[in-house]
Amino acid sequence: MRQIFRVIRPVIRNGVRHGKRPDQARWFTQSRRCMQVSAADLQFGQPVHETHPHLLKAGELTRGITALEYYQRRQKLAALLPEKSIAILAAADVKYRSGPVFYPFHQNTDFFYLTGFQEPEAVAIIDKRSSEPVFHLLVREKDAQAELWEGARSGTQAAMDVFNADESGDVTQLSTLLPKILDGATNVYTNLQHLSTPDSSVSRFFNSTSKDSKFSSMLGRLNDGSKLQAQSLEPLMSEIRVLKSQAEVAVMRKAGQISGRVLTDAMRQPWETEKDLHAFLDYQFRIKGCDSEAYVPVVASGKNALGIHYVRNDEEINDGSMILTDAGGSYGGYITDITRTWPNSGKFTDLQRDLYETVLQVQRSCVALCREDANLSLDEIHNVATRSLKDGLKRLNFDVSGNAMDILFPHHLGHHIGLDVHDCRKIPRRDKLKDGMCVTIEPGIYVPDNDRWPAWFRGMGIRIEDSICVTKGHPLVLTTEAVKEVVDIEALRH
Numbered sequence: 001m002r003q004i005f006r007v008i009r010p011v012i013r014n015g016v017r018h019g020k021r022p023d024q025a026r027w028f029t030q031s032r033r034c035m036q037v038s039a040a041d042l043q044f045g046q047p048v049h050e051t052h053p054h055l056l057k058a059g060e061l062t063r064g065i066t067a068l069e070y071y072q073r074r075q076k077l078a079a080l081l082p083e084k085s086i087a088i089l090a091a092a093d094v095k096y097r098s099g100p101v102f103y104p105f106h107q108n109t110d111f112f113y114l115t116g117f118q119e120p121e122a123v124a125i126i127d128k129r130s131s132e133p134v135f136h137l138l139v140r141e142k143d144a145q146a147e148l149w150e151g152a153r154s155g156t157q158a159a160m161d162v163f164n165a166d167e168s169g170d171v172t173q174l175s176t177l178l179p180k181i182l183d184g185a186t187n188v189y190t191n192l193q194h195l196s197t198p199d200s201s202v203s204r205f206f207n208s209t210s211k212d213s214k215f216s217s218m219l220g221r222l223n224d225g226s227k228l229q230a231q232s233l234e235p236l237m238s239e240i241r242v243l244k245s246q247a248e249v250a251v252m253r254k255a256g257q258i259s260g261r262v263l264t265d266a267m268r269q270p271w272e273t274e275k276d277l278h279a280f281l282d283y284q285f286r287i288k289g290c291d292s293e294a295y296v297p298v299v300a301s302g303k304n305a306l307g308i309h310y311v312r313n314d315e316e317i318n319d320g321s322m323i324l325t326d327a328g329g330s331y332g333g334y335i336t337d338i339t340r341t342w343p344n345s346g347k348f349t350d351l352q353r354d355l356y357e358t359v360l361q362v363q364r365s366c367v368a369l370c371r372e373d374a375n376l377s378l379d380e381i382h383n384v385a386t387r388s389l390k391d392g393l394k395r396l397n398f399d400v401s402g403n404a405m406d407i408l409f410p411h412h413l414g415h416h417i418g419l420d421v422h423d424c425r426k427i428p429r430r431d432k433l434k435d436g437m438c439v440t441i442e443p444g445i446y447v448p449d450n451d452r453w454p455a456w457f458r459g460m461g462i463r464i465e466d467s468i469c470v471t472k473g474h475p476l477v478l479t480t481e482a483v484k485e486v487v488d489i490e491a492l493r494h
């Protein structure tokens with residue numbers, strides 16, 4: 001017998017419409033009536049609790065993040081907007097590899113952060129023309145023929161009932177709907193920079209590379225005769241995204257836990273090729289609970305580790321080589337970034353251990369500084385790392401004069417992390433670290449094969465990286481399951 005049940009979700013609307021705060025939300029059915037719906041007939045463009053209870057708990061819109069939290073994020077953005085402002089965010093386009101062959105879809109992270117909506121061809125609008133912000137979500141309407149080929153769409157009704165939009169509409173009617181929303185606005189903020197190619201009706205409408213786009217023309221001839229200039233939304237989004245909520249930290253901790261355990265498992269055996277190790281990581285991330293790889297991993301053996309972003313991953317791995325692996329999984333859209341370096345044989349040589357311990361000691365000390373009461377920025381911790389690495393290399397008979405550290409340690413110590421690998425790019429590294437920020441700490445030494453450096457270290461590259469949540473006191477290491485002490489790495493084979 002087919003299971004029949006009600007789809008019940010909390011309404012999260014503005015106070016004017018329903019007279020309720022989010023924590024006083026009433027309950028309603030997917031169709032807004034007490035209507036029974038077959039579980040087999042429920043079709044959305046992404047998992048929801050009612051269709052995927054094995055992935056999402058009741059109240060969650062995406063893994064680990066509730067509909068209430070998405071509402072609160074929109075309220076935070078609205079609070080930063082000047083009065084009578086409009087914020088317009090477009091979803092990512094589907095990217096095509098060749099002809100009709102597409103890449104896996106990845107949502108624009110600012111759009112995702114505010115909506116939890118994971119379909120292309122959608123526009124979110126935070127409308128602050130009145131005292132109560134209004135959330136508009138324009139999406140693709142349900143279309144049986146299109147869904148036959150492309151899979152389910154959520155549609156305009158679900159935009160309100162599931163994603164808690166105050167107003168929804170068919171995104172193909174953007175040119176008709178948007179002028180009404182813009183009427184009376186004095187400021188417009190957008191995230192349209194990522195729409196660089198006209199791959200969809202939405203990107204053709206906005207076409208951020210063209211001054212002759214429909215959107216630009218619309219801003220230049222509003223009904224009241226005024227003209228508007230679109231401003232970048234990125235600084236405001238970076239400001240609200242940089243401090244993670246407890247729920248975000250928990251999701252990132254889950255991503256780090258899974259990813260760390262997979263990397264530790266990878267150290268338990270010797271590898272014949274970089275490709276084999278890459279395939280192992282991708283498979284294990286997924287079957288252990290992550291949604292996908294967080295980024296294209298670096299799997300670099302021997303001298304390949306000298307390439308900071310080496311991603312060919314196609315060489316054979318010698319028994320005596322070190323392997324540098326920079327990899328992580330994505331969970332609920334959030335990621336953690338991990339790098340580990342270990343000997344393929346399972347045991348460090350004396351020289352490998354000397355250079356590895358030099359990097360590890362610096363990494364440990366810099367992780368300990370990721371707390372608010374240290375009152376340091378990433379730039380300042382980077383300078384600590386550079387001085388400490390320089391002192392350690394001196395003890396190993398390196399010539400560290402002149403530009404030596406620019407060659408041996410050519411990248412920055414860390415960056416913000418979250419929904420993006422390099423998260424919140426408008427937050428300068430010179431800003432002091434605050435409770436709730438999440439960053440990476442990744443010192444490294446890369447020794448070119450030339451006469452300036454000790455012969456026994458040439459061609460060796462070592463990087464050790466963890467993802468850290470900054471706290472007021474003791475830093476929270478999100479990736480602690482990836483072992484990094486020499487004794488722990490060597491013990492994995494015994």
